[in-house]
Amino acid sequence: MTSTTPRIRIRDLHKSFGSRTVLDGITFDVPAGMSLVIIGGSGSGKSVLLRCILGLITPDSGSIEINGEDIVAASEQRREKLRGEIGMLFQNAALFDSLPVWENVTFGLLAQKRIKRADARQKAASVLAQVGLDESVCDLYPSELSGGMQKRVGLARAIAAQPEILFFDEPTTGLDPIMGAIIDGLIVDCVKTLGSTAIAITHDMASAQRIGDQAAMLYKGRMVWQGAATSLMNSGNPLVDQFTHGRREGPISMELRK
Structure with missing residues (x-):
């Protein structure tokens, strides 16, 4: 990869399920070290896009390059290796x-045999410290944690392998505004510390502006706007403005009334 090669490059990506088109010609770049936030309503294609980049879903056409390598054309073995180099914070933490x-925090490292089991607890403790959790949390089970603590553990698992790429799926869902801001701050700190490239999908406009350098909106499987995350609330795009301000009236609601 050269210094000018985007960490992630998507070109003309298409994906349909039966007669339903979910991704309809998606094209964008994410340079190394940048955080991109993707917004859009339910069913707009955000989660399918992430799963395509992860190699969990095969697109119908188009290319997905990571560090200049087309993962769509790669073997399953190669895609599996690339997945191991991506950290993921799931919407509901998705802890075991x-x-x-x-064990949750070091699960990927243990599965890939990148750490000995005897060293895993201490490794988990050091990573948990990065997200503001004490070593005493190591021996608790997910059911004993608050929602905010579960998110922190999920973030710790995502960064444990120091990945070059991080994905965040609705990172503040289910959290109160203060805890949401705390999680966003931890995400920003972790991304900067690792120097990672990040993609987040969210419905939370405050969160989007806190964690994103750039932002984009998906609508009906197309990327209808891209720009600075700081411009989300005054984009000048009618679709984006209606969505970000939560307005009932506008081009999106007019189509829903048909």
């Missing part, structure tokens, strides 16, 4: 209920 926190 039957495992203590330290």
Whole structure:
């Protein structure tokens, strides 16, 4: 990869399920070290896009390059290796209920045999410290954690392998505004510390502006706007303005009334 090669490059990506088109010609770049926030209503294609980049769904056409390598054309073995280099914070943390926190945090490292089991708890403790959690949390189970603590553990798991790429799926869902701001601050700190490239999908406009350098909106499977995250609330795009301000009237609601 050269210094000018985007960390992630998407070109003319299409994906349909039966007669329903979910991604309709998506094209964008995410340079190394940048955080991109993707917004859009339910069913706009955000989650499918992430799953395509992760290699969990195969697009119908188009290319997805990571560090200049087209993962669509790569073997399953190669895609599996690339997935191991991406950290993911899931919408509801998606922790394993039957495992203590330290095993949740180091699950990927243990599965890939990148750490010895004897060293895993101490590794988990050091990563948990990065998200503001004490070592005593290591031996708790997810059911013993608050929603905010679960998100922190999920973030710790995402950064444990120091990945070059981080994905965040609705990182503040289910959190109160203060805890949401805390999680966003931790995300920004972790991304900067690691020097990672990040993509987040969210419905939370305050969160989007806190964690994103750039932002984009998906609508009916198309990317209808891209710009600075600080411009989200005054984009000048009718679709974006209606969505970000939560207005009932506008081009989106008019189509819903048909």
